[in-house]
Amino acid sequence: MLFSDADVPRVREEIAPGAVWLPGWLTIPQQAWLARQCAQWAAGPVPIRSATVRGHPMSVKTVCVGWHWRPYAYSRDAVDVNGQRVVEFPKWMVRLGRRIVADATGDEDRALAYTPDTALINFYDVQARMGMHQDKDEKSLAPVVSLSIGDTCTFRFGNTENRNRPYRDIALASGDVFVFGGPSRLAFHGVQKIHAESAPDGCGVEHGRWNITMRETGFADSRPAPSPVVS
Numbered sequence: 001m002l003f004s005d006a007d008v009p010r011v012r013e014e015i016a017p018g019a020v021w022l023p024g025w026l027t028i029p030q031q032a033w034l035a036r037q038c039a040q041w042a043a044g045p046v047p048i049r050s051a052t053v054r055g056h057p058m059s060v061k062t063v064c065v066g067w068h069w070r071p072y073a074y075s076r077d078a079v080d081v082n083g084q085r086v087v088e089f090p091k092w093m094v095r096l097g098r099r100i101v102a103d104a105t106g107d108e109d110r111a112l113a114y115t116p117d118t119a120l121i122n123f124y125d126v127q128a129r130m131g132m133h134q135d136k137d138e139k140s141l142a143p144v145v146s147l148s149i150g151d152t153c154t155f156r157f158g159n160t161e162n163r164n165r166p167y168r169d170i171a172l173a174s175g176d177v178f179v180f181g182g183p184s185r186l187a188f189h190g191v192q193k194i195h196a197e198s199a200p201d202g203c204g205v206e207h208g209r210w211n212i213t214m215r216e217t218g219f220a221d222s223r224p225a226p227s228p229v230v231s
């Protein structure tokens with residue numbers, strides 16, 4: 001096919017106003033470190049699971065940090081899984097999110113004001129997909145910062161009106177970062193395809209793809225974090 005995903009040059013690009021693709025932003029060791037974190041989060045206290053949407057399990061499996069997402073709500077406890085509280089949002093992820101927003105926008109003040117408090121960590125096997133949707137369960141319209149590790153996917157980034165054209169198909173590869181904020185914060189987007197056997201050596205994933213999307217929920221704490229158990 002002429003001008004398929006594979007022919008698009010892998011250079012930084014503003015895909016739509018407020019939506020920036022930063023190919024190869026994460027080094028291979030950073031990818032491997034993040035992949036290990038993802039595997040740890042997947043193990044619990046809330047195990048990774050396929051969320052149920054309108055009675056059907058999603059093909060993607062999701063685990064959360066900071067706030068637990070279920071269609072179409074956030075809570076501190078995984079009320080649709082095992083009732084456990086999700087792990088605290090890590091401070092290093094706030095720092096990482098700020099660095100990425102600074103790089104994507106060139107606006108240091110905006111980056112410093114960015115305080116993500118939840119992340120959805122998605123695992124795609126080669127069959128998994130994610131239909132076109134808006135990320136609109138958050139109250140805050142601060143940017144979504146997305147990280148990809150493992151197999152390349154075809155990511156479809158559309159418009160704020162509907163699931164149809166205009167959209168762009170982008171090959172998000174291991175180490176790529178994608179930020180969508182401002183006028184693109186509520187754009188429809190989805191994952192059309194996972195490209196089997198495309199993960200680079202050393203990225204920490206042999207088969208499949210991890211995606212981390214950090215967000216600001218804009219929600220106040222419903223109750224304080226539990227104090228650490230002293231044994």
Ligand SMILES: O=C(O)CCC(=O)C(=O)O
Pocket residue numbers: 120122130135146155189190191211213
């Ligand atoms: O996997 C991706 O790149 C996108 C994930 C996504 O859109 C979501 O978790 O809401």
Ligand SMILES: [Fe+2]
Pocket residue numbers: 133134135189
């Ligand atoms: Fe999304």
